[in-house]
Amino acid sequence: MATHVYDQEVFDRSIDVKILRLRRKLGQHTGSNPQYIRTERGAGYVFDSVVNVDELRTRGH
Structure with a gap:
């Protein structure tokens, strides 16, 4: 049984919000040249x- 029925297509932006928050935590600007996460x-x-x-080996990781 469906809890919601829509006549129109619904866009779920929850992934976009999570990516935005992750980019902020990484200190990445959402400009045209992303450093870690590319759209x-x-x-x-x-x-x-x-x-x-x-470089990772010399740091001991």
Whole structure:
């Protein structure tokens, strides 16, 4: 049994809000050149970051 019935398409923006909050926590600006999370229009979000393994090894991680 459905609890809500809509005649029109409903857009759920909860993922967008979560991504916005995550970007804020990462200190990432939501400008045109995101540092960690990139928006792919029509598809979703992509984690996009360069990882330097040698640098992590020297830090002891």
